[in-house]
Amino acid sequence: MDPGFANLDNAHKLTGVDKVKQAGYTGKGIKVAILDSGVDYTHPSLGKCFGPGCLIEYGYDLVGDEYGGSKCAR
Numbered sequence: 001m002d003p004g005f006a007n008l009d010n011a012h013k014l015t016g017v018d019k020v021k022q023a024g025y026t027g028k029g030i031k032v033a034i035l036d037s038g039v040d041y042t043h044p045s046l047g048k049c050f051g052p053g054c055l056i057e058y059g060y061d062l063v064g065d066e067y068g069g070s071k072c073a074r
Helices: 008-015 016-023
Strands: none
Touching: 008 016
């Protein structure tokens, strides 16, 4: 397996997604929110764009450019 790609079969088994898919759910029309320290929306797997019509349509910077800097809470 290429270390640059996710092992989705294993991840789906660990999270139960395989069972949800077997039950007939597709996720069509569902939006998912992820709280993270950042995302490289320019990555080809994420569509290479940000905004309406892209795979990542919405986002908000909760910490600004000082994340990990001297102004962070300790």
